[in-house]
Amino acid sequence: MQMSDETESENVEDRRGMGGPMAVGGGLGGLSIIGIIIFLIQGGDPKQILDKVQQQQGAQQGHVSAKQNDAEKVFVSKVLHLTEDVWEEQFREQGMRYKKPKLVVFNGVTNTACGQGESAMGPFYCPGDQQVYIDLDFFAELRKLTGTSADFARAYVIAHEVGHHVQNLMGYSQKVDSQRGRVSKEAMNQLSVRLELQADYLAGVWGYHANKQKKILEPGDIESGLQAAQGIGDDKLQQGAGRAVRPESFTHGTSKQREFFLKTGLQRGDASKKTLDYFFTVPYERLGRDFPE
Numbered sequence: 001m002q003m004s005d006e007t008e009s010e011n012v013e014d015r016r017g018m019g020g021p022m023a024v025g026g027g028l029g030g031l032s033i034i035g036i037i038i039f040l041i042q043g044g045d046p047k048q049i050l051d052k053v054q055q056q057q058g059a060q061q062g063h064v065s066a067k068q069n070d071a072e073k074v075f076v077s078k079v080l081h082l083t084e085d086v087w088e089e090q091f092r093e094q095g096m097r098y099k100k101p102k103l104v105v106f107n108g109v110t111n112t113a114c115g116q117g118e119s120a121m122g123p124f125y126c127p128g129d130q131q132v133y134i135d136l137d138f139f140a141e142l143r144k145l146t147g148t149s150a151d152f153a154r155a156y157v158i159a160h161e162v163g164h165h166v167q168n169l170m171g172y173s174q175k176v177d178s179q180r181g182r183v184s185k186e187a188m189n190q191l192s193v194r195l196e197l198q199a200d201y202l203a204g205v206w207g208y209h210a211n212k213q214k215k216i217l218e219p220g221d222i223e224s225g226l227q228a229a230q231g232i233g234d235d236k237l238q239q240g241a242g243r244a245v246r247p248e249s250f251t252h253g254t255s256k257q258r259e260f261f262l263k264t265g266l267q268r269g270d271a272s273k274k275t276l277d278y279f280f281t282v283p284y285e286r287l288g289r290d291f292p293e
């Protein structure tokens, strides 16, 4: 992807290095209160103390490891900004207002309105606080799972999560949630598949418009995105884990379906209600076999 001219989003919150055992009781970074008072009485500059505290807290909170990811954080931030531009435009065209989501970068565990978020869960969106959560280490996992963590593969991951935010604003998530506890587990899984495939499609719609606006895609980009989508289908993940493939347990769709909808979104760029409703009206067995004109 050609991203050097792109702007970073202002909506990224960096929580890396927070919440670990070393951060607890960091206090004033090893400076005693008495020491500080003596320092100030002797005419010391308070700023020096603040600098020292910040330095020590930085060291305690593991900012060293966080820095290694900074190129990735900048990339994610630029992708987030591109999603803001695209979805603001799409919502405006449909007479709606887009509310930008926050994206939280974290390590290990973090608090969310949806309960404790953990790296092992992979990137996720929490409708309760309208925030996307990602541990950047996931991209290494993505590479292991799919054979790629190239630019557009990573952008697809972010755009898919932002897709869940779009679904939340448009009311699709609520539609699915309202069925929880009222239908069978299997029926609930099917609704989840519909929602996840719609998020893949929305990631594609984003790619279509981001490229139209900013000419960010380069040869090989789309292929890496499709490879990633294909690599995280439920069937492939179950096989990869050495388990039997059980379609009734699918929550995200097959490799073929995920690839199909990302690709279709990239080709159509159509986020109209009529097209998005298709995901909840098409017979389940037909999902991914064809798409309305």
Ligand SMILES: [Zn+2]
Pocket (backbone or CB within 6 Å): 160, 161, 164, 196, 199
């Ligand atoms: Zn998802």
